[in-house]
């Protein structure tokens with residue numbers, strides 16, 4: 303039986319955060335109900351299901367999936383279980399925005415089978431939260447977090463951001479220490495990206511350009527400060543018992559996110575909902591991102607066959623995101639040729655610059671390589 307992870311996209315948010323370019327927007331109650339109807343029908347009519355698919359993980363992301371009631375989440379999971387063979391011990395995650403959950407709702411999520419919750423906190427500083435345009439305060443996060451524990455969640459992630467305008471090493475350290483004191487099982491710490499067509503782009507694009515040129519930005523932390531924040535994240539979280547298992551992800555032993563590990567090892571995944579992507583037998587399918595089309599059932603996926611070269615590239619640049627790196631044996635088993643035959647020159651050059659290291663079967667980024675990971679990973683594009 304084939305395996306595939308399942309991703310469900312819920313594109314509603316209370317309001318758009320100022321830095322966000324995800325596929326999400328505010329939607330009234332009626333439109334939300336209509337969307338859910340289309341989503342359930344998309345899941346139940348999934349063409350791959352006839353092959354019999356074993357599902358090890360489900361991730362309900364967004365947007366703000368925690369705007370959905372317990373009953374609605376139960377309906378979605380029921381549709382997934384009716385369509386696929388979901389593992390009894392499947393990791394089932396929901397993303398939640400602090401302030402959008404109640405104890406009763408969290409209890410209903412648990413009863414529906416959700417066993418992992420991911421809170422988008424971003425910062426413990428009120429000023430920074432306001433500047434990001436988040437809808438919640440730190441106090442509201444604390445309340446939501448405690449309610450999740452009381453409702454029985456034993457696997458909680460907290461999302462944090464660094465490199466924020468006006469953020470200092472001191473304020474970021476305070477955020478890290480406050481979150482560590484709560485002892486969530488998993489922490490994701492991302493760097494802010496200034497994306498086009500967001501209010502942040504209008505405010506900070508010039509500053510971003512300065513920073514890229516090595517000049518001192520006015521509002522954004524400098525490159526050195528960003529690196530110092532990254533180093534501080536690793537130091538504080540490792541001291542608190544977390545392992546950095548991917549560039550931006552830290553977990554207590556046994557709590558690495560199985561769903562995301564599947565993306566980095568190129569497992570099959572099936573995405574449902576507006577704009578959702580799937581990877582199945584090396585073909586990437588993408589749902590249209592027009593809400594109007596989705597609501598009218600005209601949601602044909604576009605398909606892109608990933609040839610062997612593309613598969614090798616993804617194997618390398620996704621796999622090298624993991625601290626463990628990539629296995630040469632696994633590369634050979636997958637592609638029937640050695641990693642050296644394809645990437646010998648690249649590996650040699652990057653190793654000479656101390657950006658990667660090779661130990662027995664494994665190739666991984668060095669700490670220096672991780673600092674400039676975008677540049678290093680781009681080296682594995684073949685053409």
Ligand code: SF4
Nearest residue numbers: 315318319322326365
């Ligand atoms: S809550 Fe998340 S998805 Fe929604 S607008 Fe904010 S960053 Fe974007």
